[in-house]
Amino acid sequence: MTIYALSTGPGISGIAVIRISGPEAALVIKTLTRKELPKTRIATLRKVFKINTSELIDEGIILWFPAPNSYTGEDLAEIQVHGSKAVIDALQLSISQIDNCRLAEPGEFTKLAFQNGKINLLKAESIADLVSAETEIQRQQAIKIMTGKSSDKFNFLRNKLLKTLAHIEAKIDFPDEDLSQDILKDIKKNSNEVLEIIKKILDDQKVGERIREGFKIAIIGPTNAGKSSLLNHLANRDVAIVSEMAGTTRDVIEVHLNIDGFPVVLSDTAGIREAKNEIERKGIKLALEKAENADLKLILIDAQILDFNEVFKDLMDEDAILVINKSDLLKIDLSSEIKKFEHVLISIKYNLNMDELILKIKNKLKNKFIASADILITRERHRQHLQQCSDSLKNFIQKSEEESFDKAAEDLRLATRELGMIVGKVDVEEILSSIFNDFCIGK
Numbered sequence: 226m227t228i229y230a231l232s233t234g235p236g237i238s239g240i241a242v243i244r245i246s247g248p249e250a251a252l253v254i255k256t257l258t259r260k261e262l263p264k265t266r267i268a269t270l271r272k273v274f275k276i277n278t279s280e281l282i283d284e285g286i287i288l289w290f291p292a293p294n295s296y297t298g299e300d301l302a303e304i305q306v307h308g309s310k311a312v313i314d315a316l317q318l319s320i321s322q323i324d325n326c327r328l329a330e331p332g333e334f335t336k337l338a339f340q341n342g343k344i345n346l347l348k349a350e351s352i353a354d355l356v357s358a359e360t361e362i363q364r365q366q367a368i369k370i371m372t373g374k375s376s377d378k379f380n381f382l383r384n385k386l387l388k389t390l391a392h393i394e395a396k397i398d399f400p401d402e403d404l405s406q407d408i409l410k411d412i413k414k415n416s417n418e419v420l421e422i423i424k425k426i427l428d429d430q431k432v433g434e435r436i437r438e439g440f441k442i443a444i445i446g447p448t449n450a451g452k453s454s455l456l457n458h459l460a461n462r463d464v465a466i467v468s469e470m471a472g473t474t475r476d477v478i479e480v481h482l483n484i485d486g487f488p489v490v491l492s493d494t495a496g497i498r499e500a501k502n503e504i505e506r507k508g509i510k511l512a513l514e515k516a517e518n519a520d521l522k523l524i525l526i527d528a529q530i531l532d533f534n535e536v537f538k539d540l541m542d543e544d545a546i547l548v549i550n551k552s553d554l555l556k557i558d559l560s561s562e563i564k565k566f567e568h569v570l571i572s573i574k575y576n577l578n579m580d581e582l583i584l585k586i587k588n589k590l591k592n593k594f595i596a597s598a599d600i601l602i603t604r605e606r607h608r609q610h611l612q613q614c615s616d617s618l619k620n621f622i623q624k625s626e627e628e629s630f631d632k633a634a635e636d637l638r639l640a641t642r643e644l645g646m647i648v649g650k651v652d653v654e655e656i657l658s659s660i661f662n663d664f665c666i667g668k
Contacts, residue, residue, distance in 0.1 A: 227253065228337075229320045230329035231313055232667030238308030243316055244667055246334055249325050250300040254287060256323060257304070257316075263287050273306065276319040283312045297334055298341030331666055339649065346649030347376045350604060354437060356668055361486040366436050366600060375601045376648050378426075382419050383644040386618075389415045390641060393634045412625060416637070420618045423611055426601050432594045433603035435520065439481055439490040440590050443515040445540060446525035447532045448496030451550040454573045455525060456480065456493040459583075464493070477511050485587050492519070497536055516540055521589055523548050528555040528570070533563055541566050544593070546585055552577060607647050614643035 227247025233240065245253050251262055256276060263269035266288065273282045285306035295301035306312050320326050332353070339349045351370035358364040369375075389412050435441075444452045457463050460480045478493040492515050495508030513536075516522050522545040524537050529551055541547060547563065549555075552570035559568075569585055571578045602608050617640035624633035644650075 227323075227326045228329035228333055229253070229317065229326060230334070230667040231317070232303070232334075233308065235310075236308075237310070240305050241308035241313050242667075243304045243306070243313070243320070244301070244329075244334060245304070245320065245326075246295070246297045246299045246301045246329075246337060247325075248300065249323060250302045251289075253320055253323055253326065254289065254302050254304075257282075257319060258287065263289050265289055265291060273304065273316065274319075275315065276322045282315045282319065283307055293341070296343065297337040298343045299337060329666060332668060335668055345376055347379075347647065348373070349649075352668070354603065356665060359481075360483045360488045362436055363488055366433065366603060369600070370603060375603075378601055379644055379647050380650075382422060383641055383648075383650065385415050385419050386637060386641045386644065390634070390637050393637060413622070416618060416622055416625070419640075420615060420622065423615045423618070427608065427611055427615065429600065429602060430594060431602070431608070433600045434605060434608075435594060436488065436600070437603055439488040440520045440594070441490050441492070441515075441518065442521045442523060442586070443492045443494060443512075443519035444523045444525055445494055445512060445516045446497065446537070446548075447527070447530075448498050450496070450525045450527045450532075451573050452496070452525050453478075453493050455523070455548070455550070456491060458573050458576075458579065459484065459491060477515055485583055487587055487590055489586075520544065520594070521546070521586065523586075525550055528552045531560075531563065544589070546582075546589065548582060610643045610646045614640045617643065 227245065227249035229243060229245040232242045232244040254262055257273050258271040259274060260271060263271070268286045268288055270284065271287045272284050274280065275282055283306040285304055288303040288305070290296070290301040290303075292298060292300045304316065306316060317328070321328070335344070335349050335352055338344050339346060344352075348371055351367045355364065355367035355371065358367055392408050392412055444455055446452050453464075456478065460482055464478060464480050477495075480491050482489045482491050494512030494515050495505065497509055497512060522540055524540055524545055525548045526532055526537070528549050531549075533547075545567075547566045547568035549559070549563075549568060549570050550573055553572045553575055555570070567585070569578060569582050571582055573579070602611065617636045621633045621636035621640060624636065
């Protein structure tokens, strides 16, 4: 079956690219242009006609990539036309009328590239991450994975385990042959080395996932301190209702932001005070839960009141910034108790020191999470496979210490398989749909 799809964004644009992949790709180009195929990898200007009529759709650029030297590994063509809805619809309708051609599913071009051995599973995921990247740090992470750094590391560990497994299998197949002391030492040394490396990879504070999904920041404080105003200011739009009436925010309001290149999920929460009813009590409970699970807390208080009670003191740790709003109305010096915490004086109304607050947020995230350049895990799927690999390795090491190599071999096989699942070295059909469904249609 031959697939086709619009690979550029929908809507009016200067250029639209229609991608076609499969055994009928050559027939599609010949039928639409009424000429032979253009030279390989040379942009060629051609008129594009409707099927079975002489009506011209548009004039555009044709690119031809014969198998296997294409993105998908199949015959692949790209048609670049003007990006109007009418042109795109007419062109796709004409392609659909050719036998064995259908519209591609989300991520199907990249799925074909993986299945045809053009890319591994990690690179496929990084392509999806790059397409959806909204901040510079997300783009950088996706590019690092695309270059193969993670794949090389996981393949290196897998090969070490395969070498160890080969020795174990030899012992099982030839029980009368004793393994030399050097080989026994290598078995224990290699398995322990791999286990230690995996432990270090897992001990990464989930930075890769945080970058993909956004760092969680919770705004916590008493009622009427300006939490919703701060959310609106940072979002640069009215996300939350702002009112002089205390307790306006009852539920958690979340917005995805790009704060100076950092992807952030910012949460506005209910004001912390003595609850007056059950709804408010639930809102305060949700606020405290958000604070507990946040990567960074902004404890926001009013400079006129300086309500800094025990609840807020308990929340002030290394993952918190004390933000004192309405500083233009500050009448007295801050107490020594408040000054000892990391704080910033701001006025949302007059846009005072907001840049300083953003800088503090950025530095907090950078110092805590972005200290290491060796980010290898970017999805929960990777973490689960590594954790299962680690568990199997621990079982293997324990059994091999007792020299029960026949029993230990299965644990080593499982550990090797889990590493293979990350890069797609083994059967991964059950996870393919969940990965490639996250792609846009034409990728």
